Structure formats: structure tokens, C-alpha cells
Amino acid sequence: MSIQRTWIQNPLAVFTANELDARGGIVIEGTKITEVLAVGQSPSQPVDQVFDATDCVLMPGLINTHHHFYQTLTRAWAPVVNVPLFPWLKKLYPVWARLQPEALGLASRVAMAELLLSVAPLQRITIICSRREWKRRSMCKSKWCGNWACALY
The missing domain is CATH 2.30.40 (Urease, subunit C; domain 1)
Structure with a gap:
């Protein structure tokens, strides 16, 4: 063939x-x-x-090889906007630790929709x-x- x-x-x-x-x-x-x-x-x-x-x-198709879906829920959270990386992480780790399955599901759906709209995961x-x-x-x-x-x- x-x-x-x-x-x-x-x-x-x-x-x-x-x-x-x-x-x-x-x-x-x-x-x-x-x-x-x-x-x-x-x-x-x-x-x-x-x-x-x-x-x-x-x-060219772009492939996103690393993505934290759950972070879509907290990226615009006022206490961490414009905060340097390590203070940002210290404030967000406790928030992420308390995320429930429903919130993680929502975050995943939002993240996948954003990736599809940005063409990032396409090959x-x-x-x-x-x-x-x-x-x-x-x-x-x-x-x-x-x-x-x-x-x-």
C-alpha cells in the first residue's frame, strides 16, 4: 500500500x-x-x-505537554494576582488541597475548552x-x- x-x-x-x-x-x-x-x-x-x-x-499544530487543569479555578484569584512564584505557590497550595471532585471536574472541562479554543493540544x-x-x-x-x-x- x-x-x-x-x-x-x-x-x-x-x-x-x-x-x-x-x-x-x-x-x-x-x-x-x-x-x-x-x-x-x-x-x-x-x-x-x-x-x-x-x-x-x-x-503548525501545537502540542501542550504540561498543563495544570485545576489551576484554571484560581488563576485570577485576587490574593495571588501579580504575586511572585513562590509566595503565589504558598498561598495557593492550601486552596488546591481543598478542591473537591466537582470543582476538579469543572476545572478540567474549562481547561480543555480553553486548550481547544487556543488550538494548543492539536497535532x-x-x-x-x-x-x-x-x-x-x-x-x-x-x-x-x-x-x-x-x-x-
């Missing part, structure tokens, strides 16, 4: 974190980016699928489209949300 090649073509904007021109899009083989294309450039080899990203922003390629564009493409019903993370704004 051959690896599928997909061209995410002509994004509205693209973030590469370097000087590469990727305004023509990128080519993905399996789960790896194999080509970065400048405007007007075509893939070096035939592709199996083309995704028109004209109305989308392309950026591989993140394609950000407007809600209108998302509906038009029906991307959630396709393989795009399985292999690539899709986010709404």
Missing part, C-alpha cells in the same frame, strides 16, 4: 516560523510534510488529493477556517479531522 500524498493548496495565510515561502501550500505524505511550495509552484510528484485552502490559515497540521467555510466544506464528516486537526474561529 502506497502512502497517500495530499496537497494543501494556496492557503490564505501560512505560518512557517522561518523564511520559507509556503504560500503555494504544502504536500503531506502520510503524516509528514514533504514539500513546502511557493506561490505558483506545483508538487514535484503527482498527489492523490488536493485540498483547496484558499479561505483557510495554515499553521500535525491545523487548518483554521471560518465557520461559514467549515460548513461549506463539511470537513468534520471527512478524513481531515482524523489525520489533521481542524479548528474554528
